[in-house]
Amino acid sequence: MRFSDLGMLKVSNVSKKWTEEEVRLLKKFYPSTISNEKLLKKFSGRNLSSLAHKACKLGIKRGKYLPEDRNGRKWTEDEINMVRAFYGQVEDRWIQDFFPNRSIGAIKRIALKHGPKKKRKKIFSKNPSWTQFEDALLLKHYQDMTIEELTKIFPQRTYDGIRSRMWVLKLKRDKEYLKRTKTGFLWTDEELKILKENFDKPVKELQILLPSRSADAIRGKQRHLV
Template identity: 30%
Template sequence: MKWTNEEINLLKEKYGTMKLKDLIGKFFPYRSIDSVSGKAGSLGLRNHDGKKQKLWTSQEEKILKEIYGTMKLEEMVKLYFQHRSIESLSNKARQLGLRDSNKNHQKIWTKNEEQILKRVYGKIKVEEILKRYFPDRTIHSIYYKATKLGLKGKTNYNVDYFEVIDGEEKAYWLGFIYADGWITDTSNGYELGIELNIDDYKHLLKFYKAIDMKNKIPMKRERNNPSGSKKIKMCSIKIGSKKTYDDLINKGIKKNKSKTIEFPDEKIVPQHLMKHFIRGLIDGDGNYTHWYDSDNDRYITRVKLTTGSKSFAYKFSEYINTSVFINSKIWKDRGAYNVVVGNKNEAVNFMKWIYKEQTICLDRKKVDVDKILEFYRK
């Protein structure tokens, strides 16, 4: 199908602002990944591999000076410099004259400083500790030193939230993390993270409310746009707790999970809560689409979930086919597996099933579903 000028302009505007599968699901549901990526290449639009290097800020340099040599470069990238490469960190460290050894240039903590930290850590906010007692250090340095000293801060959320999946919200958020979250276990501690486009900021607030988070809001930041245009506004949450980390491991979440994660059984997600888990999955890595196919004079309606795990895709498809009695098919595209409900009537029935008696969802995808269901009610 030939690309129209309107489509090309839309691709130029949106390419690089979101995941490719989300871009296709939202703006080009009738085109394949090969078609969209091929057109982007012919237009000279740049993906993540071709993005320009962002200039280092003074704050970033300060953080690098504090932590360089205290952990592996891979850990630094994951924890503090997600938008940079290992090579970028290594080059900047050389420019700053930093050495990757125990005798690096970071300021050594004195015995008096350690005593102060032991006395106040966990009693007042870390930001306040930084301001009152350690204005020449970074907040990351304080967290790291506290970890080394075995200090524990106040728990500002329900760390036991994922211990047992016994309600709609827990099942939903577990599914969302399966799709769009990550966990890490490094020398700097344990972490659960989620990063979304700034348009979904309110969704992260819903998560904080669910886990009873106190005195903290999601972070906002900008990152380079791979297409070279204006920067992308993002929002994210990062929370650290060994208890939460262990519970998520027990619920099937893995580090570097994209290609190895497995579809959960009833011991993890009870049967009566599975549709809420699946709604979380699709809100994270799926879409609901509806468009007019002018070539065949018909409307096409689909539900799609994309995953990098072959095993997950086939077990999810089997569950839909045998437990929900809705037919789904699988196709592989550029290393990803797409589970698709492509029959119009079955796609509509799936949407009705997944949203029946729900109280938690990603608002913008619920709007898409409401429009589709309203179309078929007319």
């Protein structure tokens, strides 16, 4: 599964190819209660951000642990860089999974003190490309939330856009109730006929012919018809 790098912060070691042994170790130790310090010792040349990106791609959640030194431990440079890389791009609690001895307030203070490396976008285009941070959030929640619920954590994405992205990433749901589509989502025979007869027209023109369908929905249906 390949994730887009558009809009993503470039972090060190993220382009280094992962070996089968590293993936095996990540699957074994990442969900465990091992500390960040001990976890990093098992991956030569990689940092926390690199492990976090790979874990997100594999759908692996970080295990909870209690650091050996919990009283007044100073933030390491690697930890600070990780907060700067992810703050404002993913949920605060997602970051906190890596720092169970740190409060969300402490994480925010580090982000404000050192400055996040990438600010959250305030304005989105009509069809912005999905960032790796968004893909990470989708991987984290798609098995537990309906698409209607997902639209709340992706306010810049439409129902059809999220469903289309799940199709692109080949994400399959295990729970039956999550597979149900919202009322009125199924395409009618008349809509399918219009789409087939005007298949080669630009999406903007197709939206005029199919006013109840978004651009993402039209593109998704075209892929299924090819």
